[in-house]
Amino acid sequence: MDVDIGNALASVASPGVSRESLERLDEQVADAHERIEAGMADGEHGYEALNLPDRTDPDEIRRTVEPVADAEALVTVGIGGSALGAATITEALAAESDTEAISLDNVDPAWVSNHLERLPLENTAVNVVSRSGTTAETLANFLVVREAFEDAGVDWTERTIVTTGESGPLRDLSERHDLPSLSVPDGVPGRFSALSAVGMVAAAVCGHDLEALLSGAAAEAETLSGSLFDCPAYAYGATSYALDARGARMNAMVPYAESLETYSEWFAQLWAESLGKDDLGQTPLRALGATDQHSQLQLYRAGPRDKLVTFVTSEEGTDRSIPETDVEDLAYLGDATLGELLDAEFEATEASLAAAGRPNVRLELERVDEYELGGLLYGMEAACVLAGELYGVNTFEQPAVEWAKKATRGLLGGGEFEEADAVAEKSELRVER
Numbered sequence: 001m002d003v004d005i006g007n008a009l010a011s012v013a014s015p016g017v018s019r020e021s022l023e024r025l026d027e028q029v030a031d032a033h034e035r036i037e038a039g040m041a042d043g044e045h046g047y048e049a050l051n052l053p054d055r056t057d058p059d060e061i062r063r064t065v066e067p068v069a070d071a072e073a074l075v076t077v078g079i080g081g082s083a084l085g086a087a088t089i090t091e092a093l094a095a096e097s098d099t100e101a102i103s104l105d106n107v108d109p110a111w112v113s114n115h116l117e118r119l120p121l122e123n124t125a126v127n128v129v130s131r132s133g134t135t136a137e138t139l140a141n142f143l144v145v146r147e148a149f150e151d152a153g154v155d156w157t158e159r160t161i162v163t164t165g166e167s168g169p170l171r172d173l174s175e176r177h178d179l180p181s182l183s184v185p186d187g188v189p190g191r192f193s194a195l196s197a198v199g200m201v202a203a204a205v206c207g208h209d210l211e212a213l214l215s216g217a218a219a220e221a222e223t224l225s226g227s228l229f230d231c232p233a234y235a236y237g238a239t240s241y242a243l244d245a246r247g248a249r250m251n252a253m254v255p256y257a258e259s260l261e262t263y264s265e266w267f268a269q270l271w272a273e274s275l276g277k278d279d280l281g282q283t284p285l286r287a288l289g290a291t292d293q294h295s296q297l298q299l300y301r302a303g304p305r306d307k308l309v310t311f312v313t314s315e316e317g318t319d320r321s322i323p324e325t326d327v328e329d330l331a332y333l334g335d336a337t338l339g340e341l342l343d344a345e346f347e348a349t350e351a352s353l354a355a356a357g358r359p360n361v362r363l364e365l366e367r368v369d370e371y372e373l374g375g376l377l378y379g380m381e382a383a384c385v386l387a388g389e390l391y392g393v394n395t396f397e398q399p400a401v402e403w404a405k406k407a408t409r410g411l412l413g414g415g416e417f418e419e420a421d422a423v424a425e426k427s428e429l430r431v432e433r
């Protein structure tokens with residue numbers, strides 16, 4: 001990916017960062033890069049994620065999914081990083097696959113039931129993913145999916161792939177039923193695991209080019225260097241950090257490609273769960289171009305000066321002509337294509353923010369394919385790791401999510417948890433209809 005940070009410079013944006021400030025910050029980037037390189041070399045927890053282009057084995061993944069490789073449908077049962085990597089890849093590349101891929105991450109009963117009713121279970125692959133093997137949503141949804149297969153008279157053990165840690169309930173299940181299984185790699189937090197079996201099993205079932213995904217990531221890894229001016233990922237991570245420090249407390253991720261909508265959700269977990277610590281961290285917002293020009297753009301352009309807008313664009317892509325029209329005021333559309341319209345809208349929106357002095361950055365892909373997607377995922381992961389070094393936070397842990405898990409378990413009778421007791425102490429001021 002290429003990065004253009006020109007519209008985030010203090011000469012054109014407020015908040016903005018001056019070139020001189022970036023040059024001073026580059027000294028910290030060099031130190032951070034040394035730390036990252038050492039962590040990668042030692043396979044340290046978290047930094048190991050940036051080794052995945054060399055660690056992930058496409059042949060092993062293809063061999064494992066072979067029993068369900070021709071599936072008409074794929075359901076990934078997981079949550080957070082155990083679902084979003086797979087969902088991002090399969091959505092971004094859906095046009096190139098005949099397999100209908102969905103994720104069951106949430107436990108909304110109507111939503112889960114509606115999805116299950118639509119699946120051709122006899123020709124559906126089930127991709128169950130959980131590092132811990134104990135995540136309530138994932139286990140609950142798996143039990144519901146398994147029951148649906150049994151009710152339909154389909155042998156779920158013939159349709160299920162498990163990706164989990166070396167031990168835990170899912171590992172036990174895979175051994176008890178001799179299910180094809182892969183391991184979540186050690187030292188790779190879920191939100192950084194898209195380029196491992198966690199995200200790549202789904203890609204394999206859908207017939208995507210695993211080597212191209214990893215090659216794109218490897219090419220991005222090659223750019224990691226001691227200067228933000230030589231490394232697109234570090235340029236993005238450092239600029240986001242510097243803008244947050246100058247008041248851009250939020251970062252709106254706005255891909256101009258419908259196929260990258262889930263990528264924004266993946267980015268939101270990566271950025272929030274990695275950097276949101278010690279009262280620090282930049283809040284990720286999920287948006288989509290051109291759609292959000294008709295909604296959130298008003299706030300981005302005329303609301304508080306507390307946001308960075310990150311655009312993701314692709315140079316090439318499928319196009320479609322707009323038919324001629326006799327509606328005089330719309331005749332200009334008949335000479336264009338939908339792709340030209342989308343590109344014009346992106347450039348107009350980018351310029352609209354620049355004209356209002358609102359900082360924005362452009363992430364440029366050549367096209368949305370496996371190679372470019374691998375580079376984007378790896379690049380954002382590296383940007384996040386760098387930002388975590390600059391913030392001085394523990395990028396790779398997520399202790400703040402545990403309180404609600406304990407409360408949930410306590411509320412369901414899964415043990416005695418003071419967190420569950422606290423739920424009953426909610427302060428109330430009800431205003432009823």
Ligand SMILES: O=P(O)(O)OC[C@H]1O[C@](O)(CO)[C@@H](O)[C@@H]1O
Nearest residue numbers: 080081082130131132135190401
């Ligand atoms: O893979 P697991 O253990 O089911 O965890 C799923 C997700 O839950 C979290 O641990 C947060 O609760 C994420 O970091 C992770 O991606």
